[in-house]
Amino acid sequence: MKHGKPDGVALSNRTYFARYYQLYLMMVLPLLYFLVFKYVPMFGNILAFRRYRPGMGPWGTEWVGLQYFKRFWSDPAFWRAFRNTLVLSLLNLIVNFPIPILFAILVNEVRNLAFKKVVQTISYMPRFISTVVVIAILGELLSPSSGIFNILRQKIFGSEAIYFMNDSKYFRMIYVLVDTWQYTGWTAIIYLAAISGISADLYEAATIDGANKTQQIFYITIPSIMPTIMVMLILNVGRLLSLGFEKVLLMYTPDNSMVSDIIDTLVYRTGLANQNYSYATAIGLFSGIIGIILVAGSNTMSKRLTGDGIY
Amino acid sequence: MESIDMKQYKTHSNRIFSLVVNLVMLFSLFACLTPFLYMLSLSFSSPRAIINNEVFLFPKEFNIESYRQIFTYPNFFHAYGNTLFYTIVGTAISLCLMVLFAYPLSKNKLKGQKMIMKLVIFSMFFTGGLIPNYLLVSSLHLVNTRWAMLIPFAINQFNLILLINFFKTIPLDLEEAAIIDGLDYFGILGKVILPLSGAALATVGLYTAVFFWNDWFNGLIYLKSSQFPVMLFLRNIVTGTSMVGDAAGAGDKSTIAISIKSAVIITSTLPIIILYPFLQRYFVKGILIGAVKG
Numbered sequence: 001m002k003h004g005k006p007d008g009v010a011l012s013n014r015t016y017f018a019r020y021y022q023l024y025l026m027m028v029l030p031l032l033y034f035l036v037f038k039y040v041p042m043f044g045n046i047l048a049f050r051r052y053r054p055g056m057g058p059w060g061t062e063w064v065g066l067q068y069f070k071r072f073w074s075d076p077a078f079w080r081a082f083r084n085t086l087v088l089s090l091l092n093l094i095v096n097f098p099i100p101i102l103f104a105i106l107v108n109e110v111r112n113l114a115f116k117k118v119v120q121t122i123s124y125m126p127r128f129i130s131t132v133v134v135i136a137i138l139g140e141l142l143s144p145s146s147g148i149f150n151i152l153r154q155k156i157f158g159s160e161a162i163y164f165m166n167d168s169k170y171f172r173m174i175y176v177l178v179d180t181w182q183y184t185g186w187t188a189i190i191y192l193a194a195i196s197g198i199s200a201d202l203y204e205a206a207t208i209d210g211a212n213k214t215q216q217i218f219y220i221t222i223p224s225i226m227p228t229i230m231v232m233l234i235l236n237v238g239r240l241l242s243l244g245f246e247k248v249l250l251m252y253t254p255d256n257s258m259v260s261d262i263i264d265t266l267v268y269r270t271g272l273a274n275q276n277y278s279y280a281t282a283i284g285l286f287s288g289i290i291g292i293i294l295v296a297g298s299n300t301m302s303k304r305l306t307g308d309g310i311y
Numbered sequence: 312m313e314s315i316d317m318k319q320y321k322t323h324s325n326r327i328f329s330l331v332v333n334l335v336m337l338f339s340l341f342a343c344l345t346p347f348l349y350m351l352s353l354s355f356s357s358p359r360a361i362i363n364n365e366v367f368l369f370p371k372e373f374n375i376e377s378y379r380q381i382f383t384y385p386n387f388f389h390a391y392g393n394t395l396f397y398t399i400v401g402t403a404i405s406l407c408l409m410v411l412f413a414y415p416l417s418k419n420k421l422k423g424q425k426m427i428m429k430l431v432i433f434s435m436f437f438t439g440g441l442i443p444n445y446l447l448v449s450s451l452h453l454v455n456t457r458w459a460m461l462i463p464f465a466i467n468q469f470n471l472i473l474l475i476n477f478f479k480t481i482p483l484d485l486e487e488a489a490i491i492d493g494l495d496y497f498g499i500l501g502k503v504i505l506p507l508s509g510a511a512l513a514t515v516g517l518y519t520a521v522f523f524w525n526d527w528f529n530g531l532i533y534l535k536s537s538q539f540p541v542m543l544f545l546r547n548i549v550t551g552t553s554m555v556g557d558a559a560g561a562g563d564k565s566t567i568a569i570s571i572k573s574a575v576i577i578t579s580t581l582p583i584i585i586l587y588p589f590l591q592r593y594f595v596k597g598i599l600i601g602a603v604k605g
Contacts, residue, residue, distance in 0.1 A: 024423075026412075026414060026415050027412065038463075038466075040447055106336070131547075132527050148349060172538075212325055212328070246527075250546065284442060
């Protein structure tokens with residue numbers, strides 16, 4: 001980069017800046033903004049190693065080393081949150097990774113173009129609905145007294161109403177299914193784009209050879225989009241620790257906290273609610289570091305397997 | 312040559328296949344739409360019909376009382392106005408900053424571009440985390456000001472990269488011609504690049520607007536109740552921490568009629584639902600051109 005010139009002509013530094021200073025001028029404000037709001041908090045993580053005292057600045061007062069890390073390491077609440085995060089993420093991955101692939105394959109098979117368009121348009125929409133609205137609607141649908149779900153159960157099976165949103169038994173299932181509802185259509189776009197890149201000749205040849213629809217899916221569609229599937233899988237593994245924090249927070253009740261307290265909600269509670277800033281920062285930093293290791297690891301894996309990574 | 316039996320079997324199995332496909336599609340349409348229809352019919356039904364569990368996909372004892380009521384609540388009106396403000400001003404600030412950042416960064420050969428791109432991409436995978444962000448916003452004295460909703464989220468890296476990738480597709484010839492015509496880089500950006508970027512700006516603008524419209528958590532940690540956006544207002548109704556009618560405070564969940572809650576849900580989602588079909592193509596464009604690549 002040292003000698004790279006926008007127009008390929010060797011320029012002295014002075015002429016270079018005389019010519020391009022406006023491009024740098026443009027960047028000044030956004031770059032400054034970017035450094036302040038993305039990088040200062042990153043260095044703010046130093047607070048995990050320093051004691052915070054109210055009114056004494058955001059960087060803490062004195063160095064305490066790994067004290068806060070040792071503390072959460074021996075804190076059962078942390079390990080509970082850690083386990084809950086892993087279980088919920090894995091469950092979500094197992095259920096919600098294959099579903100959009102399947103959905104995309106099926107959408108692609110819809111012959112009526114108008115109907116296909118309608119299905120696509122409608123299925124993307126939940127992605128843009130606020131988490132608050134989604135959980136509020138869910139609360140209504142599953143309400144023990146007036147929710148349609150419990151009413152139907154009572155009418156058909158005569159069973160007693162269940163307070164789904166408050167019952168730790170159902171929390172994980174509800175979380176995962178809401179994700180299915182909200183993101184299936186949207187995630188399928190990527191697979192649909194990959195499918196539309198498959199040559200029609202392949203299908204024609206297969207039809208002539210006598211392959212039926214299901215055989216075409218297994219022998220043409222799925223193998224053709226395998227690279228996309230792999231990249232998406234790796235991306236998902238990299239994001240394993242970052243669950244929908246807002247959704248979990250909205251679904252959190254003291255009654256389901258045994259399973260719904262994840263790392264992010266623990267950080268929120270110990271940090272902002274109880275104002276243990278340093279302790280919460282230490283937990284957050286720990287999970288951030290695991291996150292970056294997962295991303296880097298899965299990216300290396302992706303490069304090795306598909307020759308392509310995400311960065 | 313295949314036998315006739317074989318052919319019949321095949322058309323038969325393909326027919327079953329297309330039946331299954333269409334059934335799955337109908338089911339997903341039903342699954343996506345029913346929750347909204349249910350809310351819509353609850354909001355137009357009488358409290359009596361709701362309490363007696365008579366309402367499903369169509370309103371019972373149709374009336375608009377709940378809508379009339381929520382529009383008399385100053386709190387709701389305030390929150391709605393706040394959300395409009397955050398969405399419009401937030402999106403405007405965001406677009407300005409991102410365009411000014413993305414255009415220079417779309418020039419691969421600009422000195423320093425590679426390094427800044429690395430900073431941008433790294434910050435997508437490792438963030439400051441909740442507490443350091445909170446302490447930053449609070450030490451900048453933004454807490455309890457509306458700026459706390461607008462400023463910390465003005466640049467989203469995904470949207471930024473989307474814009475950069477788009478600017479890269481604009482032919483350099485246009486720029487060179489503009490330079491010969493005597494335009495400087497600000498002029499090129501304003502008169503050549505932006506007029507060609509309508510679709511990309513619409514896409515990024517929509518993503519940003521949806522983000523601001525839906526945001527509630529930042530309101531929760533940074534704002535006082537008179538500044539709450541409508542989503543936080545709704546969340547507080549649902550959790551029972553605030554009443555619909557008068558000022559925020561301890562309230563009882565059961566005091567808020569379901570029809571009113573539903574009316575708030577519908578009114579706060581309406582702009583997205585109404586605009587969505589018209590703007591849908593821009594939403595989809597983003598996910599396809601925004602591949603996360605430096």
